[in-house]
Amino acid sequence: MHELSIVLSIVDLAEEQVRKNNAQRVENIELDIGSMAGVEWDALDFAWTAGVKNSVLENAQRQVNRITARARCLQCQHEFEITQPFEPCPACHDYLVEYIQGKELRVKSLTVS
Template structure:
């Protein structure tokens, strides 16, 4: 379950930001998790609660946004939705797709005190 190590990385980022921005408590963390990121949202939620215990983010709410996955078709040059890395272009059937979004895992927003 690599989500636990991702949560530990999130906590490290929160600590760095707290030192830089001078806050002492985190109430809410909003993250973007793309559908192609290989991150399981439920496992991340579980890991978040476990890892944040005893930290500046204990009791914080984890909000997860799921932006859509898209790719640029290198044959017809259209941006198209995808559900998996090796989808074909729904417009022209080409397999030459370059993923442009959907792989992200990033902290989008913090609510702090």
């Protein structure tokens, strides 16, 4: 249940931006979250409701860009969509793979007013 920590980190980032821009609140927030970022969607939704209360994000629209993980095999260079961390390369069946994308956990943009 580290998702609440993540939500509270997002609140901190948002508070900082609101302050820097002399704004009052966040209207819209866009998040990039990879499928291998270690975040459970349901847990994030649950934590969001509790975590943004009384913050600049309380009434913000949240947009989550879910990024599908892709990996590259370090043996044969084959690139593929990966759904489990222990998935072997479908071409040569080696487990030595590196992620190209899917570990993202970032605030892409904010609209403040």
